[in-house]
Amino acid sequence: MSHPINIRVEGTNELIRDLRKARIDVQEDARKVLKEMADKIADDARRRVPVDTGALRRTIRPWVSKKTLDASVSAGGKSGGVDVYYAHFVEHSTKKKPARPFLYPSGRAHEQETEARLTAVMYEALRKGVEG
Known part of the structure; x- marks a missing residue:
């Protein structure tokens, strides 16, 4: 009958606690970068969007999840009681009007900066983990 061999490394509890802290710090730092970049992309999209009444511009909003590291910038929906259903048509075109993209080019313009910062x-x- 064989018996399992157990090994315990002293100091592991402190290391695990530090790693958990670093993980939270890293997530918070990444979330901060995502928020800054989503805001920057939204501002860029607001500059690029074609303006008639300004309703479409007012619907451009950045969003960053508090629980996950997800971020997005959206346009369209309700703004001041007005349904801005046409955001998709402006971005992608209709049979009668050519596309006037503003979201996609804004995202692409900041793609490398976002990647570099993350x-x-x-x-x-x-x-920090290596240097302690």
Whole structure:
């Protein structure tokens, strides 16, 4: 009959606690970057959007999840009691009107900066983890 071998590494509790803290810090830093970039993309989209009454511009909103690291920028929906159903048509075109994209180009314009800033958050977390 064999018996299991157990090993316990001293200091593990502190290490696990530090890693859990770093994970939360990293998530908070990443969430901060996502919020800043979503705001920047929304501002860019507001500058790019064709304006007639301004209703479509008012519906451009950034969103970042508090629970997950999801972020988006949306346009359309209700604004001041007005249903701005046509956001999709402006972005993608209709049979009678050509596309006048504003969301997609805004996202693309900030794609590399967003990626670089999130990568920097990850590298900083790794650096802090290595240096202690």
